[in-house]
Amino acid sequence: MTQLTLDDLRECMLLAVGYDESIDLEQDILDEPMGDLGFDSLAVMNVAREIEARYPVKVPDESLDETMATPRRTLEYINGLLEEGVAA
Template sequence: MELKELTDLLRECAGVDEGVDLDGDVLDTPFDELGYDSLAVLQVTGVIERDHRIQLSDDTVAEATTPRLLLEFINEQLGAASAVRAA
């Protein structure tokens, strides 16, 4: 998953703060500085889990305080799921 897909989902699921440019360099910006609380991030990860048939633990989601960290966790699970499906 790329940053563009994640930011699109953030916009769709939780909206966007007027003062935030999600098209900018936001990979290492904490979600709370982007205007997203933990519930918004959980909502987005729920959509990702459903759409990509992966599972992220609540602890993992809580540790993902920035888009970069969340993408790392998501892509790790996507890779694992892909390997299982290929086997």
């Protein structure tokens, strides 16, 4: 089944900020808060839209500060949604 990998997420994150040179996602980012990685609340919403454009999933805008607080939380959350979608 479809899964969001860390590399896929990196790509969605870079797309969401126009491949900005100041954004470095090559380090160990899994547990870094989105804000520390240079993603404010609108940028995180934009990441959610990029994920939706590529995966059969609808990401609610509510509580993104929790559901997508870090890349690890984001992967767990999105892959959970993808699994639910398959189950449904």
